[in-house]
Amino acid sequence: MNADPLLKPATSPVPEPQxxxxxxxxxxxxxxxxxxxxxxxxxKLLLTLPKPVEPNVAWLPLWExxxxxxxxxxxxxxxxxxxELIVSDRLLDQGQLQMIAAALDQVQLKLKxxxxxxxxxxxxAAAAGYAVEQESPALPLQSAANAAPLENPLYLETTIRSGTxxxxxxxxxxxxxxxxxxxxIATGDILVxxxxxxVAHAGAQGNPDCRIMALQIEATQLRIAxxxxxxxxxxxxFYPEVAYISSEGIKLASATEFGKNIFVPPQEAL
Amino acid sequence: MGRIIVITSGKGGVxxxxxxxxxxxxxxxLGKKVALMDADFGLRNLDLLLGLExxxxxxxxxxxxxxxxxxxxxxxxKRQNQLxxxxxxxxxxxxxxxxxxxxxxxxxLSQRFDYVLVDCPAGIEMGFRNAIAAAQEALVVTTPxxxxxxxxxxxxxxLEANRIKTINLVVNxxxxxxxxxxxxxxxxxVQEILSIPLIGVIPDDEQVIVSTNKGEPLVLADxxxxxxxxxxxxxxxxEGQKVDFIxxxxxxxxxxxxxxxxxFR
Ligand SMILES: Nc1ncnc2c1ncn2[C@@H]1O[C@H](COP(=O)(O)OP(=O)(O)OP(=O)(O)O)[C@@H](O)[C@H]1O
Ligand SMILES: [Mg+2]
Numbered sequence: 001m002n003a004d005p006l007l008k009p010a011t012s013p014v015p016e017p018q019x020x021x022x023x024x025x026x027x028x029x030x031x032x033x034x035x036x037x038x039x040x041x042x043x044k045l046l047l048t049l050p051k052p053v054e055p056n057v058a059w060l061p062l063w064e065x066x067x068x069x070x071x072x073x074x075x076x077x078x079x080x081x082x083x084e085l086i087v088s089d090r091l092l093d094q095g096q097l098q099m100i101a102a103a104l105d106q107v108q109l110k111l112k113x114x115x116x117x118x119x120x121x122x123x124x125a126a127a128a129g130y131a132v133e134q135e136s137p138a139l140p141l142q143s144a145a146n147a148a149p150l151e152n153p154l155y156l157e158t159t160i161r162s163g164t165x166x167x168x169x170x171x172x173x174x175x176x177x178x179x180x181x182x183x184x185i186a187t188g189d190i191l192v193x194x195x196x197x198x199v200a201h202a203g204a205q206g207n208p209d210c211r212i213m214a215l216q217i218e219a220t221q222l223r224i225a226x227x228x229x230x231x232x233x234x235x236x237x238f239y240p241e242v243a244y245i246s247s248e249g250i251k252l253a254s255a256t257e258f259g260k261n262i263f264v265p266p267q268e269a270l
Numbered sequence: 271m272g273r274i275i276v277i278t279s280g281k282g283g284v285x286x287x288x289x290x291x292x293x294x295x296x297x298x299x300l301g302k303k304v305a306l307m308d309a310d311f312g313l314r315n316l317d318l319l320l321g322l323e324x325x326x327x328x329x330x331x332x333x334x335x336x337x338x339x340x341x342x343x344x345x346x347x348k349r350q351n352q353l354x355x356x357x358x359x360x361x362x363x364x365x366x367x368x369x370x371x372x373x374x375x376x377x378x379l380s381q382r383f384d385y386v387l388v389d390c391p392a393g394i395e396m397g398f399r400n401a402i403a404a405a406q407e408a409l410v411v412t413t414p415x416x417x418x419x420x421x422x423x424x425x426x427x428x429l430e431a432n433r434i435k436t437i438n439l440v441v442n443x444x445x446x447x448x449x450x451x452x453x454x455x456x457x458x459x460v461q462e463i464l465s466i467p468l469i470g471v472i473p474d475d476e477q478v479i480v481s482t483n484k485g486e487p488l489v490l491a492d493x494x495x496x497x498x499x500x501x502x503x504x505x506x507x508x509e510g511q512k513v514d515f516i517x518x519x520x521x522x523x524x525x526x527x528x529x530x531x532x533x534f535r
Contacts, residue, residue, distance in 0.1 A: 060399075064431035071430065106433075159465060161427035162420050179463055181420050197463075 035167050036065045038073065039152060040081075045109065048086040059096060066100065070107055072158035077107045084113040084133075087121055094124045101128075150188055160184060160198060167204075180220055189213070199223070202243075212243040217252060224250055272303075272380040275387050275508075276405035278429075280421025282392030284413045285442040288478060289501065290389040291319040293409075295487040296505035298352040302384040305344070307376060308358035309401035310391040311367060317357050321485025322347065331359035334371045340378055349490060354383075369403035376404030385508075394428060402429065407436040409469065409504075413443045414455040419463055426464060438469035440504065445474045446519045470504035472497050473518050496521055 037048045049062060070077075083104055085097075092100075101111040114125035115133040122134045150170040160166060160174060162181025171188035183199035184190050190202045192214035201223035203210030208225040216238040219231045224243065229250035240255035253261075277290045287310070294306045307330070308316040317323045328343035333356075344354040356375065359366065379386045390401035402408070408429050412422040422439075429437055441457050448454035457471055472478075477495040481488045488498035489505075496516065503513045 064428060067431040067433065068427070159427075161430075162423040164427055177465070179423050181423065 035154075035165075036062065036069050037151070037154070037168070038069060044082045044084055044112070046086055047083050047104075049088075049090055051088050052090045063096075063099065067103055068158065068164070069156070070103055070109075072156040074107060075157065076155075077109055079108045081109050082112040083109050084115055085111060085130075086115045087118070088116065088135075089118045090116070090121065091118055092116075092121045092124060094128045097125055097128050097130070101130075153188075154186075159194075162198075178214075178219075186210075200243075208245045213240070213255070215240050217241045217243065222250055272305075272383045273385055273407060274376050274380050274404050275385065275407045275409060276309075276390050276402050276434075277387060277409045277411060278390035278398065278401065278425055279392065279411045279418070280394060280425040281412070281418040284411050284418050285440075285472070285478075286392075286411050287316050287319055287389050288482065289409065289411055289440060289442065289472075289504075290387050291316060292487045292489050292498070292501040293505055293508075294353055294385070294387050295320075295347075295350060296489040296502045297385050297387075297508070298347070298350040299489065299502075300505055300509060302352065302509075303382070304353045304385045304387065305379040305383040306353070306355045307372075307379070307386060307388045308356065309372065309388050309397060311358045311397060311400075312360070313391065314358040314360055316389050317345070317355060318485060319482055320347065320355060320487065322355055323485070326355075326357045329357045329359040330372075330375060331366055333375065334367060340375070367400060369399050372400040373404040380404075394425065398425075398428075402432055402434065405434055407438075408434050409438050409440055410464070410466065411440045411442055412460060412464075414441060414449070414457070414460055416455070419455070419460055423464055426466060437466045439464055439466050440470040440472065441468070442472045443474040444471055444518060446522045450519070468515075469507050470500060471515060471518065472500040473522060 039046045113131040153171040154168040155173045157175040159176040160178040160182035165183045167185045169187045172186040175193045177194040178198040185201040190200045190212045195216040196214035199221045200212045203225040218234045242258040294304045308314045328338040347353040391397035412418045449456045475497045
């Protein structure tokens with residue numbers, strides 16, 4: 001087979017305006033406090049686990065996501081960095097804390113401190129010998145996060161496989177493919193150094209200036225801010241492309257064309 | 271320490287059990303000591319494919335519950351004394367065994383056997399967790415179909431997340447004529463998505479069904495069929511031998527014209 005069999009032939013040829021699905025609604029929460037997230041802060045790494053949706057059911061998926069994030073950054077961890085684990089009100093037992101510590105240990109990161117608002121988790125952490133910081137329970141004021149400045153870019157060196165969803169409050173760089181059934185949702189831009197065949201949603205909190213860039217765009221669905229498009233049937237020859245919002249909706253342009261004609265550097269725009 | 275390899279797929283019915291049974295047999299024929307573990311609790315049929323059903327006395331569950339010793343539960347193959355089967359319980363529910371217990375059993379077997387092959391149930395629930403608990407390697411089996419490949423991709427992600435680093439691909443039920451007619455994904459199409467090393471391509475062949483029904487693994491036939499040869503080749507590749515892939519296009523192209531054309535190529 002020459003064309004990718006996983007893609008339904010889509011609507012219009014390349015830089016034509018895309019189909020905007022009528023039922024597409026504006027994203028409600030944006031990426032939210034989503035994925036497991038590493039962030040460096042001065043002399044240590046902060047490892048934030050997402051807030052539990054239902055009490056304690058989602059340990060296995062969480063655990064796998066953590067493993068994936070560790071692997072996806074494997075080349076970049078600084079040996080013997082100290083890690084502070086931030087778990088809000090999630091219930092973690094000693095065994096789970098030890099699993100996390102062991103996983104970190106495999107890439108020579110050291111779990112040192114656990115930051116939680118949950119008493120049982122704090123006790124488990126103390127019993128396991130970690131320093132404990134017990135923050136007061138978070139205010140249920142989620143909307144404040146919407147206005148929060150973007151986090152550092154998330155740089156992942158991995159294939160985003162079917163069933164994996166990466167969410168990040170910031171820009172995302174994927175070194176690898178996004179496979180059909182995989183998705184990346186970002187408040188900022190999404191750059192894929194690889195093939196984009198799953199779903200990418202840039203500007204997920206409503207920023208229409210965000211872009212999706214990939215070496216090859218053959219996406220199941222592209223979303224920017226509150227617009228949705230399917231990609232056209234892929235051209236025989238692939239080249240890097242940029243998806244952006246124009247007055248006619250989401251458009252695709254080859255990277256070279258985009259660089260020449262469309263991209264206006266910020267200083268000239270002023 | 272033997273190698274513990276899980277045979278898994280995500281989607282059901284793509285040929286995991288067929289591969290496990292035949293691969294076990296093929297490895298045994300190469301002189302390896304092989305233990306097959308059926309991790310498909312509640313729906314076991316590895317014993318059936320091996321033609322060992324009537325010799326099952328105890329199951330893995332009896333071992334973990336202390337009803338019998340591990341070696342009492344192992345069913346030895348009458349044709350290949352290098353091969354044993356640890357059957358799964360048929361009747362009781364799937365959650366009767368935990369990943370830790372499965373791991374324990376597999377590790378114990380790996381002390382005594384060169385290969386421990388674990389036949390994984392379909393899906394990614396508890397049965398899957400049990401089956402991968404002890405595995406250091408995985409064979410991901412898929413057919414060249416969108417849904418099967420999608421599920422295989424999901425499974426590869428989960429295996430990677432569980433730190434199983436050696437993951438190889440088996441494409442089963444390939445129909446070269448359909449691929450040529452653009453009616454089926456090619457092996458290359460599958461590989462492009464899964465991006466893991468290819469260790470075997472098994473053609474769709476009625477011999478497989480015949481052997482399943484007889485409880486006689488393909489690789490035992492005196493005159494090896496193509497799918498039998500394809501699976502023996504997987505065994506040899508696992509053993510580190512370099513074996514060329516069979517030219518299935520040619521093998522299944524029965525038209526004289528094509529044969530003549532091939533001759534002059
Ligand atoms: N290469 C093949 N050619 C023809 N038939 C095949 C081939 N491989 C498997 N089959 C048939 O497909 C059916 C399912 O095979 P099998 O039981 O090995 O799949 P499975 O992945 O173990 O299924 P389950 O998910 O239910 O455990 C069987 O009837 C088998 O004979
Ligand atoms: Mg089976």
